[in-house]
Amino acid sequence: MFESAEVGHKLDRAEYEKEVPKLREALLNAQYDLFERARFAVVVLLSGLGGSGRSETANRFNEWMDPRHLHTHTFGPPNALERERPAAWRYWQALPPKGSIGVFLNAWYHDLLAGRTVDGIDSADLQRSLREIRQLETTLADEGVLLVKIWFHLARDDQRKRLKDLADDPRTRWRVTEDDLAQLKIYNRYRDVAEHALRETSTAEAPWMIVEATDPRYRDVAVGRILLKTVRERIDRPGARVRPVTAAPVVARPVNVKVLREVDLSKKLDPKDYHKQLAKHQERLAALTRRKKFGRRSMVAVFEGQGAAGKGSSIRRITYALDARQYTVVPVGPPTEAERAQPYFWRFWRQLPGHGQIAIFDRSWYGRVLAERVEGLCPAGDWMRAYREINDFEEQLLRNGTIVVKFWLQISKEEQLRRFKALEGTPFKRFKVTPEDWRNRKRWNAYEEAAADMIDRTSTEIAPWMIVEAEDKYYARVKILRTLARMLADAL
Amino acid sequence: MFESAEVGHKLDRAEYEKEVPKLREALLNAQYDLFERARFAVVVLLSGLGGSGRSETANRFNEWMDPRHLHTHTFGPPNALERERPAAWRYWQALPPKGSIGVFLNAWYHDLLAGRTVDGIDSADLQRSLREIRQLETTLADEGVLLVKIWFHLARDDQRKRLKDLADDPRTRWRVTEDDLAQLKIYNRYRDVAEHALRETSTAEAPWMIVEATDPRYRDVAVGRILLKTVRERIDRPGARVRPVTAAPVVARPVNVKVLREVDLSKKLDPKDYHKQLAKHQERLAALTRRKKFGRRSMVAVFEGQGAAGKGSSIRRITYALDARQYTVVPVGPPTEAERAQPYFWRFWRQLPGHGQIAIFDRSWYGRVLAERVEGLCPAGDWMRAYREINDFEEQLLRNGTIVVKFWLQISKEEQLRRFKALEGTPFKRFKVTPEDWRNRKRWNAYEEAAADMIDRTSTEIAPWMIVEAEDKYYARVKILRTLARMLADAL
Numbered sequence: 001m002f003e004s005a006e007v008g009h010k011l012d013r014a015e016y017e018k019e020v021p022k023l024r025e026a027l028l029n030a031q032y033d034l035f036e037r038a039r040f041a042v043v044v045l046l047s048g049l050g051g052s053g054r055s056e057t058a059n060r061f062n063e064w065m066d067p068r069h070l071h072t073h074t075f076g077p078p079n080a081l082e083r084e085r086p087a088a089w090r091y092w093q094a095l096p097p098k099g100s101i102g103v104f105l106n107a108w109y110h111d112l113l114a115g116r117t118v119d120g121i122d123s124a125d126l127q128r129s130l131r132e133i134r135q136l137e138t139t140l141a142d143e144g145v146l147l148v149k150i151w152f153h154l155a156r157d158d159q160r161k162r163l164k165d166l167a168d169d170p171r172t173r174w175r176v177t178e179d180d181l182a183q184l185k186i187y188n189r190y191r192d193v194a195e196h197a198l199r200e201t202s203t204a205e206a207p208w209m210i211v212e213a214t215d216p217r218y219r220d221v222a223v224g225r226i227l228l229k230t231v232r233e234r235i236d237r238p239g240a241r242v243r244p245v246t247a248a249p250v251v252a253r254p255v256n257v258k259v260l261r262e263v264d265l266s267k268k269l270d271p272k273d274y275h276k277q278l279a280k281h282q283e284r285l286a287a288l289t290r291r292k293k294f295g296r297r298s299m300v301a302v303f304e305g306q307g308a309a310g311k312g313s314s315i316r317r318i319t320y321a322l323d324a325r326q327y328t329v330v331p332v333g334p335p336t337e338a339e340r341a342q343p344y345f346w347r348f349w350r351q352l353p354g355h356g357q358i359a360i361f362d363r364s365w366y367g368r369v370l371a372e373r374v375e376g377l378c379p380a381g382d383w384m385r386a387y388r389e390i391n392d393f394e395e396q397l398l399r400n401g402t403i404v405v406k407f408w409l410q411i412s413k414e415e416q417l418r419r420f421k422a423l424e425g426t427p428f429k430r431f432k433v434t435p436e437d438w439r440n441r442k443r444w445n446a447y448e449e450a451a452a453d454m455i456d457r458t459s460t461e462i463a464p465w466m467i468v469e470a471e472d473k474y475y476a477r478v479k480i481l482r483t484l485a486r487m488l489a490d491a492l
Numbered sequence: 493m494f495e496s497a498e499v500g501h502k503l504d505r506a507e508y509e510k511e512v513p514k515l516r517e518a519l520l521n522a523q524y525d526l527f528e529r530a531r532f533a534v535v536v537l538l539s540g541l542g543g544s545g546r547s548e549t550a551n552r553f554n555e556w557m558d559p560r561h562l563h564t565h566t567f568g569p570p571n572a573l574e575r576e577r578p579a580a581w582r583y584w585q586a587l588p589p590k591g592s593i594g595v596f597l598n599a600w601y602h603d604l605l606a607g608r609t610v611d612g613i614d615s616a617d618l619q620r621s622l623r624e625i626r627q628l629e630t631t632l633a634d635e636g637v638l639l640v641k642i643w644f645h646l647a648r649d650d651q652r653k654r655l656k657d658l659a660d661d662p663r664t665r666w667r668v669t670e671d672d673l674a675q676l677k678i679y680n681r682y683r684d685v686a687e688h689a690l691r692e693t694s695t696a697e698a699p700w701m702i703v704e705a706t707d708p709r710y711r712d713v714a715v716g717r718i719l720l721k722t723v724r725e726r727i728d729r730p731g732a733r734v735r736p737v738t739a740a741p742v743v744a745r746p747v748n749v750k751v752l753r754e755v756d757l758s759k760k761l762d763p764k765d766y767h768k769q770l771a772k773h774q775e776r777l778a779a780l781t782r783r784k785k786f787g788r789r790s791m792v793a794v795f796e797g798q799g800a801a802g803k804g805s806s807i808r809r810i811t812y813a814l815d816a817r818q819y820t821v822v823p824v825g826p827p828t829e830a831e832r833a834q835p836y837f838w839r840f841w842r843q844l845p846g847h848g849q850i851a852i853f854d855r856s857w858y859g860r861v862l863a864e865r866v867e868g869l870c871p872a873g874d875w876m877r878a879y880r881e882i883n884d885f886e887e888q889l890l891r892n893g894t895i896v897v898k899f900w901l902q903i904s905k906e907e908q909l910r911r912f913k914a915l916e917g918t919p920f921k922r923f924k925v926t927p928e929d930w931r932n933r934k935r936w937n938a939y940e941e942a943a944a945d946m947i948d949r950t951s952t953e954i955a956p957w958m959i960v961e962a963e964d965k966y967y968a969r970v971k972i973l974r975t976l977a978r979m980l981a982d983a984l
Contacts, residue, residue, distance in 0.1 A: 024920030055816045074816035080572040324547045324566035428516030
């Protein structure tokens with residue numbers, strides 16, 4: 001695969017100086033069109049062999065383009081906060097907003113290749129990492145992010161020469177790392193693993209482009225042209241991006257709402273029992289979250305349910321048992337300006353807890369397959385692919401050691417009406433019932449169907465939905481606390 | 493001072509239940525008025541003795557008010573990222589946007605009082621910390637943030653009893669920390685230091701309110717009422733906030749532009765010398781930033797100057813010598829929506845570098861005393877107080893071990909015209925000259941005066957301005973690199 005990038009491509013100074021002004025102007029125009037009209041985000045991944053000049057090219061971009069719409073991120077060894085979260089967390093943080101370009105050096109392909117050469121290409125670990133990368137890239141592409149993946153290649157002798165030249169110049173000596181030298185020693189093996197990884201991740205929406213990096217002038221112009229062409233194509237033919245939806249086919253199952261309709265809503269707890277049991281489980285939860293082992297884990301709790309199902313009041317019963325320093329409650333409402341300029345999952349990634357921390361989501365990423373689906377706020381393709389994205393997201397959390405607990409609070413339509421009326425009758429609770437709640441109530445059946453579909457498709461073995469009989473709020477709260485404490489105890 | 497908070501204030505259950513519904517409704521209405529009309533930020537500091545129930549009150553607020561516009565932050569021991577930055581960094585990060593309320597537990601007064609009791613109230617360290625707190629609070633108040641500072645007091649016996657009650661209940665036992673118990677042992681001393689600190693920081697714009705915290709019902713209602721009253725007053729009488737400007741009086745000195753007019757713009761460097769010297773200083777800078785000692789320091793470099801003075805191209809000569817992982821270039825333009833909802837300095841605090849990191853600002857916090865002053869984008873009082881705020885800000889950086897370097901690039905009006913025309917004649921550089929640049933050029937004299945005032949008032953002993961003769965770009969770049977390397981070498 002790399003043969004055609006070992007033919008000795010070069011650009012002499014005269015050609016370069018003729019070429020660059022035109023290229024710069026075209027890149028700038030593309031930047032402004034992107035910012036003013038097209039409004040999608042571009043992520044340029046510069047990956048490749050040590051000494052191939054990734055950061056030189058990034059510097060060149062900063063010189064050629066308008067730095068106000070260009071953000072460069074170089075990823076080093078993960079810092080303390082990054083180590084406590086899934087590997088993709090820092091990439092999500094660094095995503096450029098719509099209308100601008102992010103240049104990523106040493107991003108996820110660096111993580112992938114680091115240290116792989118020893119295991120070879122058959123390890124289960126490599127396969128899993130490749131799958132995760134494809135998931136991430138598919139999600140970004142589906143969200144309209146343009147991915148430009150460039151691999152800087154050097155033939156073995158050229159890599160040796162480049163590293164020697166860098167080491168000989170006192171200004172660039174520091175660029176040559178021990179990793180680079182180690183890589184050079186196992187050149188063939190590294191190339192094979194890289195070739196495998198590139199093949200496995202070169203997809204229709206994010207194909208790899210290999211650039212021969214021996215001659216810096218050739219390299220920079222080639223990369224500039226690739227960026228220009230890719231961005232320009234998408235700007236000029238936005239419709240061309242429409243891709244087949246990657247969601248699994250929907251099987252019509254008119255009876256799957258049964259799972260919700262058959263919930264036994266008669267379950268009750270009398271007030272005396274309630275106070276006793278609540279105290280018991282709060283005490284247990286308090287003790288568990290203070291265990292040393294939890295200092296190396298984290299927890300995410302999700303609350304979904306129809307309006308007035310009791311999400312907020314249940315959450316308060318949990319936080320009562322917790323140290324204020326260790327939890328955050330994230331109420332999920334309509335997205336802000338900054339959130340609208342990013343892929344859907346961006347705002348949830350930002351809220352992931354560190355070690356010893358608990359994030360409680362009052363509504364969550366399930367909004368896409370609930371309200372957004374029912375209200376028609378996003379195209380069907382978007383919510384259909386969301387099931388897969390959600391499962392991928394939660395899988396990453398679990399693999400990171402995060403305990404994921406998801407509660408669906410089920411009430412009857414009649415009970416909702418009683419609660420709405422009671423809330424509206426209490427001046428200081430009136431705000432809890434909005435016109436939107438009444439509107440949603442009219443679509444009760446559609447919400448019920450969406451919730452049943454959601455439970456069907458995202459109640460995985462590793463992150464099952466807990467359906468809570470919430471008609472009696474005492475019963476519901478105790479069940480929630482008991483479940484949380486049990487799941488925490490099981491995990492520790 | 494605390495005597496009137498030791499009289500045994502209580503609220504019986506009947507009174508409480510009569511009071512709370514009214515209070516909640518009024519608080520909610522205040523929240524909506526704040527969010528929809530008044531648009532200022534509120535920071536509630538809950539401070540006080542161990543066991544006095546700060547987090548219980550915070551929980552109560554979450555129950556009483558609309559959690560969408562209420563953000564609670566509890567500050568524990570600083571994490572790795574926080575320890576590398578000035579103490580105030582994490583408070584700036586946590587500020588609520590306009591229209592909402594932030595409740596801060598254990599914020600700056602906790603930092604202040606922790607461990608002070610041993611030194612007593614005369615230590616220079618305590619005095620300096622008090623001054624920093626006043627600076628921070630004055631800045632926030634000047635920016636329109638409403639500060640509500642509440643101190644929870646307990647008489648000695650009441651503190652002992654509260655801590656015992658908490659320790660006896662298995663659900664709350666964890667709330668009693670070793671710090672709390674240590675505090676109880678030196679109750680009188682702690683009270684004296686706290687009293688001193690409260691007196692010293694009770695200002696007109698941010699007075700302390702002391703609440704007797706023995707009875708939880710009384711405490712929560714009292715705090716709720718204080719919050720309601722303070723917020724309501726500001727909403728209903730926004731004009732009442734206009735405060736005397738705290739900037740030092742302006743002494744008319746018509747000749748202070750001399751400092752700029754007398755810069756020797758004839759300084760030149762021929763291209764051969766330039767390349768040799770540039771390489772030499774880049775080499776030195778590269779070596780210095782890689783020294784182990786710099787791993788415990790950080791650097792902030794500021795670039796200001798008229799349009800086309802060569803800020804961007806000078807910055808690129810610096811970054812060429814740096815590892816892409818260790819620097820960020822921050823181009824400062826008009827504020828975004830999120831930035832407009834925060835105090836002026838918020839966006840600069842966010843960009844502060846960690847250990848071993850360099851942040852280069854292409855334009856900076858000096859915008860307020862340059863463009864905003866000249867273009868009339870903010871009231872005179874705002875840019876006048878900015879000099880003090882800037883000095884305070886930079887002092888905090890320096891005390892944190894951050895190396896601060898500030899460059900003013902000086903060119904002549906004629907040279908600017910030549911550069912504008914040359915840029916406009918080059919297609920790929922055309923974007924660098926905007927209609928705004930031409931507009932600013934018309935106000936050359938006003939900018940010159942603003943720059944001279946700025947240098948006058950913010951060129952402190954600890955963070956002096958470096959005036960760079962930038963008529964010859966070669967001379968300027970070499971001087972900048974040489975200065976940077978020298979200042980770094982001096983600091984390490």
